[in-house]
Amino acid sequence: MSVNNTTPLVYVVDDEFAIRDSLTLLIESTGQKVKSFDSAEAFLNSYDPEQSGCLLLDVRMPLMSGHDLQNELLNRGIRIPIIFISGHADIPDSAKAFRAGAVDFLEKPFNNDMLLERINEAIKKDIAFREEYVKKRRIQDRINHLTTREKEVLSLIVKSHSNKESAKILNISNRTVDVHRASIMEKMQAENVAELITMVMYCEEPVIGSHEERFH
Amino acid sequence: MSESLNSHLSTESTDNRAETRLDEYDETIRKRAEAMLAHSGADVAKMSIDEVQKLLFEFQVHQIELKMQNEELNRAHQELTESRDNYAQLYDSSPLGYLTLNESGLIQKANIAAATLLDYSRKELINKRFGEFIHPSDQDNYYLFIHKLISKKDHRVPNAKIINTDDSPTHPECQSFKLCTDSSQPCDKNKMLTFIECCARVVYNDKNALQIYLILNNVTERKQAQETIASLNEKLEAKIRKQTNELTATNLNLIKKVEELRRSKHQLVEREAKLNSIFNASVEGIITIDMSDIIVSANAAVETIFGYKPEELIGCNISKLMKSSSPDYYDPPNAVELDGQIREIEGIHKNGSIVPLDLSVAEFSIDNEHYFTNIVRDISLRKYREQQDKEHLDELAHVTRLGLMGEMASGIAHEVNQPLSAISSYAQASLNLINSEDESLDMVKLCEILYKTQQQALRAGQIIHRMREFVKSHSKHRSTTDINALIHDAVSLCIGELKHNDIKLIFELEYNLPLIDADHIQIEQVIINLVRNSIDALRNLPAKQQRQLTIHSHLTLSNGIQVRVKDNGPGLDEYQKQKILTPFYTTKADGMGMGLSISRSLVEAHEGTLHFNSQLGKGTTFYFTLPIRRKSDERK
Numbered sequence: 001m002s003v004n005n006t007t008p009l010v011y012v013v014d015d016e017f018a019i020r021d022s023l024t025l026l027i028e029s030t031g032q033k034v035k036s037f038d039s040a041e042a043f044l045n046s047y048d049p050e051q052s053g054c055l056l057l058d059v060r061m062p063l064m065s066g067h068d069l070q071n072e073l074l075n076r077g078i079r080i081p082i083i084f085i086s087g088h089a090d091i092p093d094s095a096k097a098f099r100a101g102a103v104d105f106l107e108k109p110f111n112n113d114m115l116l117e118r119i120n121e122a123i124k125k126d127i128a129f130r131e132e133y134v135k136k137r138r139i140q141d142r143i144n145h146l147t148t149r150e151k152e153v154l155s156l157i158v159k160s161h162s163n164k165e166s167a168k169i170l171n172i173s174n175r176t177v178d179v180h181r182a183s184i185m186e187k188m189q190a191e192n193v194a195e196l197i198t199m200v201m202y203c204e205e206p207v208i209g210s211h212e213e214r215f216h
Numbered sequence: 217m218s219e220s221l222n223s224h225l226s227t228e229s230t231d232n233r234a235e236t237r238l239d240e241y242d243e244t245i246r247k248r249a250e251a252m253l254a255h256s257g258a259d260v261a262k263m264s265i266d267e268v269q270k271l272l273f274e275f276q277v278h279q280i281e282l283k284m285q286n287e288e289l290n291r292a293h294q295e296l297t298e299s300r301d302n303y304a305q306l307y308d309s310s311p312l313g314y315l316t317l318n319e320s321g322l323i324q325k326a327n328i329a330a331a332t333l334l335d336y337s338r339k340e341l342i343n344k345r346f347g348e349f350i351h352p353s354d355q356d357n358y359y360l361f362i363h364k365l366i367s368k369k370d371h372r373v374p375n376a377k378i379i380n381t382d383d384s385p386t387h388p389e390c391q392s393f394k395l396c397t398d399s400s401q402p403c404d405k406n407k408m409l410t411f412i413e414c415c416a417r418v419v420y421n422d423k424n425a426l427q428i429y430l431i432l433n434n435v436t437e438r439k440q441a442q443e444t445i446a447s448l449n450e451k452l453e454a455k456i457r458k459q460t461n462e463l464t465a466t467n468l469n470l471i472k473k474v475e476e477l478r479r480s481k482h483q484l485v486e487r488e489a490k491l492n493s494i495f496n497a498s499v500e501g502i503i504t505i506d507m508s509d510i511i512v513s514a515n516a517a518v519e520t521i522f523g524y525k526p527e528e529l530i531g532c533n534i535s536k537l538m539k540s541s542s543p544d545y546y547d548p549p550n551a552v553e554l555d556g557q558i559r560e561i562e563g564i565h566k567n568g569s570i571v572p573l574d575l576s577v578a579e580f581s582i583d584n585e586h587y588f589t590n591i592v593r594d595i596s597l598r599k600y601r602e603q604q605d606k607e608h609l610d611e612l613a614h615v616t617r618l619g620l621m622g623e624m625a626s627g628i629a630h631e632v633n634q635p636l637s638a639i640s641s642y643a644q645a646s647l648n649l650i651n652s653e654d655e656s657l658d659m660v661k662l663c664e665i666l667y668k669t670q671q672q673a674l675r676a677g678q679i680i681h682r683m684r685e686f687v688k689s690h691s692k693h694r695s696t697t698d699i700n701a702l703i704h705d706a707v708s709l710c711i712g713e714l715k716h717n718d719i720k721l722i723f724e725l726e727y728n729l730p731l732i733d734a735d736h737i738q739i740e741q742v743i744i745n746l747v748r749n750s751i752d753a754l755r756n757l758p759a760k761q762q763r764q765l766t767i768h769s770h771l772t773l774s775n776g777i778q779v780r781v782k783d784n785g786p787g788l789d790e791y792q793k794q795k796i797l798t799p800f801y802t803t804k805a806d807g808m809g810m811g812l813s814i815s816r817s818l819v820e821a822h823e824g825t826l827h828f829n830s831q832l833g834k835g836t837t838f839y840f841t842l843p844i845r846r847k848s849d850e851r852k
Contacts, residue, residue, distance in 0.1 A: 016634055018672050022641030025665055029648030060630075060715040063762075087630030087637075088716060108630075108637035112644035 008123040009053035012036035013043045013069065014085070015061045019108075023056060030116055040064035040072070049078060052130060054103070054122035059086040059093055067093075070100045079129055081122035085110065139203040142188045150187070153180040157193065158200050238293075313412075313432035318425065321345050321362060333412070333434055346430070365418050365428060411439035501592040509534045512587065521573070521594045523566030534590070537563055538575075563592065572599045609817055610738075614689045616810050617741055621687045624748070627712030632679050635672035642669040682709060686737060686744075696845060697736045699769055699777050700725045705736075706743035707767065710751070717763065719754050724768040729777055730844040738818045739842070742826070743767075745811040746781035746838045753785030753836055772841060776824070780839040788830040796828070815840075 010032050014020045020036040027034045033053075037043040041064055043055075059066040070082055081103040086093060094105040103125060104118045146154060149170075156166040163181065167174045190196035263271065307314060313330030315323055326334075326341045334341060334349055350358045413433040421427055495502055501518040505511050511534060514526040522529075522537050529536070538561055563571040574593040579586060621628075646665045649658065682705060703725065707714075714721050732739075747765065754763040761784075768780040788796060795801040799813040819826040819840045830836035 016638075018635060018638035018668070018675075019641075021668065022638040022645065022672075025645035026641040026648065029645045029652070060718065062715075062718065062720055065718055085637075087633040087712065088626060090626075108633040109640040110637065112640060 006051065007033055008126065009051050010034045010119055010123075011043060011047075011053060011055045011080075013038075013040060013055065013061075013066070014058035015039060016058070019058065019085075026112060027116070027119065032119065040066070040069035043069065044072065047078070047080075052123065052126050054081045054083060054119055054126055056083050056085055056119070059084055059088070059097070067096055067100070070097065070102065074100060079126075079133070081125050081129075083115075083118055083122055136203050139188075139199050143200070143203065145187055146184060150180050150184050153177060154184050154188075154196075154200065157181070157184070158197055313430075313434070315346060315430040315432060317346055317362075317428040317430060319366065319428075321347055321428075324427065330432055333410070333432055361416075362428070365416050366426065410434060410436045412436075499593070501590075501594075503529070503534065503537070503590045503592065505534050505588050505590065507586050518592075521565075521571060521592060522563060538573075560595070563594075572596055606821065609814075609821055611689075612810075613738055613741060613814060613818055614687075616814050617737075618687055620741065620744065620748075620811070621683065624709060624713065624744070627716060628679065628683055628709055630712035630716065631709075632676050635676040635679075638672040639669050639676070642666075642672065679708065686740065688737070694733050694735055696731045697734055697739070699729055699732055699739075699779060699842070700727065702734075702736050702739050703743055703767055703769060703779065706740040707747060709740075710744060710747045713748065713751055714765065717751055717755055718759075719751060719763040719765050722764060722766040724766055726770045729769060729771055730775075732777055732822075732842050733845040734822055734842060735818075739822070742815040742818050742840060743779065743781070745815045746840075749811060749838065750781055750783035750785065750836070753783050753787075756786050757784075771844075776841040776843050778839055778841045780837055782835060782837040784835040787832040787834055787836055788828075789832060793828075793830060797826075812838075 010027050012020050012023045012027075012034060013036070014023070015038055017038070020038065024034045024036050035046075037046070039061060040057075057066040057069060064072075066084055066086075073080060073082075079101075082097070082101070083104040083106060084094070084097045084102050085106050085108060087108045097105050103122050106115060106118070143151070143154070152170060153166060156169060161169065163174055163177045167177045170177070184190075185193075185196065188196055188199060190199060308328045310327060310329055313333045314325070314327040315330050316325035318324050322343045323341045323346050324343075326338050328338070331338045331341055336344070347355060347358055347362075411434070415431040415433075417429045419427045419429060495515045498515060498517050499520075501521045502513075502515045503511055503518060504513045511529045511532050514524075514529045516526060518529065519525050524537075558574050558576045561573050561575045563573045565571050572595045574595050576591045578589045578591070580589065581587065642665050646662055646669070649662050649665070686709065703723075707721065711721075747767070750765050754765065757763055764784045766780070766782040768782065770778055772778050797812050797816055799810055801813075816826040819842065822842050824840055824842040826838070826840040828836060828838040
């Protein structure tokens with residue numbers, strides 16, 4: 001995935017034609033690009049992960065519901081911001097949606113201005129996420145290039161252990177720890193230990209609506 | 217002379233004795249005459265011749281006189297002998313026994329008949345005591361009789377009977393005799409006795425000795441005849457007794473029969489009394505009519521029902537009480553077919569009002585005359601209650617519809633929200649189009665959007681309309697409807713919920729079904745209840761499993777329309793199966809538990825039935841059947 005400059009796309013998934021149609025017309029009238037699907041399956045089949053944008057998703061649909069699609073997207077590692085639109089604004093539904101990382105939950109009929117605003121926010125979020133994602137990916141790539149011993153030393157550094165402590169824990173000499181540390185600094189392209197820790201922390205920070213949280 | 221007369225009863229020996237005595241008499245007379253002559257003193261020798269001659273002459277005359285006297289005597293003797301012989305003849309040949317007894321009861325004389333009777337020779341009998349021949353049991357009577365005879369000493373024949381009983385005729389020495397003074401009653405049961413009757417006379421002979429003359433008459437035969445008669449009498453009596461017994465037995469039987477008859481009569485009376493009391497105490501009117509529809513009898517209850525007194529009705533035609541224009545017109549030939557069945561008819565009260573009645577007819581016949589007993593029950597109250605029940609059901613249905621609507625509100629709101637949401641978006645899109653800086657306004661697109669907006673508004677309006685209809689307390693009741701239209705209308709109010717619960721709805725409707733006559737709101741209510749019930753069942757399915765609800769309609773073989781609402785939910789267990797149709801049973805936290813029970817009541821109010829079948833793990837099907845509109849209903 002990379003940050004590209006193509007116009008973001010608003011996906012509309014709703015089994016109800018009138019909703020799809022009216023939303024398409026409305027969003028298009030603000031100059032956004034819209035692509036609508038009458039079912040979750042149809043959306044999954046034509047979704048391009050490279051395309052930035054957001055998803056307007058109906059909760060209740062036959063076969064695959066909005067929630068099902070949300071989970072499926074998470075499973076596939078797709079982090080597209082989701083705005084749920086529902087006839088029912090019931091608390092369990094919205095809680096479920098938010099827990100799985102939905103950016104918003106709008107009840108029909110919705111305030112059009114608010115909807116459009118939320119769409120814009122979501123698109124911004126997507127773009128930001130995509131940038132963040134790329135950054136994290138870069139750091140992660142660097143971490144991935146460390147040796148196993150280096151990874152162990154790194155985790156101890158992050159936990160603010162001194163070299164001495166680390167040597168003791170790992171049962172190696174201080175000198176060896178110093179060698180690993182220098183290698184880590186180089187591989188991670190960090191100027192100092194503070195930057196290194198920030199980098200690792202940033203990388204480990206969960207993205208919005210991460211897997212881990214979903215399963216709690 | 218008197219001696220010979222006195223001895224006229226003597227036998228032949230007596231006769232010879234008489235001859236001898238007559239000779240002796242002649243000699244004696246000679247001697248006496250000679251003596252007398254000697255004594256007279258007249259000596260013939262001393263007499264003159266004249267005197268002698270005179271004497272001689274006298275002698276001669278005297279001699280002639282004597283000779284004449286003698287001749288006369290001889291003649292008299294002869295006559296006497298003749299007479300005596302006659303008597304002897306009579307004496308001996310008499311069938312009656314003659315006995316002569318002396319004072320001490322010894323037999324002095326007996327005739328042949330007496331000897332035969334006593335079975336002794338005459339000689340042997342002489343000086344025998346007659347009493348010896350008398351049966352011991354009669355001896356006392358005999359001696360008393362003899363004593364009376366002697367003491368009275370008169371010559372009267374006593375009015376007495378002696379019955380001499382011979383023990384054994386072949387053994388005369390047997391001294392079994394019987395005597396009764398004034399009756400001929402048998403003294404012994406022994407039939408060999410000889411019975412005699414006895415007449416007696418007491419006479420004093422010339423020696424002044426008492427003699428008893430007994431005349432014995434053998435009455436054995438008479439006695440026997442009497443006995444025969446007596447035995448015959450006895451037999452007759454026995455026969456009579458037997459017949460009497462038989463008659464008595466017959467009589468007893470008759471009495472018993474009479475008793476039975478009396479009892480059965482009593483029972484009949486009792487039964488009649490019972491029936492009468494039933495007849496009169498019955499709340500149901502009982503009217504009996506004959507073949508020509510004329511009222512023969514009516515009970516007291518008839519007055520309460522029709523206002524006529526029973527006596528006013530007797531003789532009237534039944535049509536006075538039962539509406540002739542009514543399609544259920546009272547018709548005896550029909551009545552026979554309908555024997556025992558209960559029909560609802562309309563009766564006419566005296567005041568002209570219509571009385572709804574239950575009528576049952578029973579036929580009976582007496583002496584080839586057919587009668588019909590009409591039992592009528594005033595069902596005004598029941599009708600009123602039925603009407604009330606119906607109204608209550610309607611009210612209840614309405615109240616539960618309101619409740620149902622409450623439960624369905626969010627689902628319906630969702631359904632309304634859809635078009636509203638679309639309208640909102642369309643409108644905003646239109647505004648955006650109009651407000652766009654682009655000079656060339658796409659009018660075609662705008663019109664299209666506005667048209668779509670209108671359609672959505674109409675759609676929302678429709679849902680609201682249906683909802684309002686559904687909760688209305690409607691006054692309009694039955695109308696002709698197509699069941700499939702009702703199904704669609706009902707389901708339209710459930711779409712939100714179906715969607716909300718991710719339930720796939722499948723229609724399996726048979727088209728061109730006959731119309732039904734129904735209160736469409738109530739039938740919609742039933743369908744909605746069933747659909748929502750299925751939705752609740754399907755909610756319990758795991759999320760991953762496809763939830764399906766099928767609505768099916770078809771025409772049954774028995775000309776009914778069946779609607780089936782089928783889900784693939786978890787099904788019902790035995791306890792739920794038992795409870796599910798009862799009021800206030802619910803598995804839902806917020807449910808009233810009235811849905812299914814009221815659905816059943818509503819279907820039944822439409823003369824239909826509601827049932828279900830369910831299999832654990834496979835699902836449940838509720839189905840109801842409604843009668844199709846009958847041709848006959850069209851007239852109404």
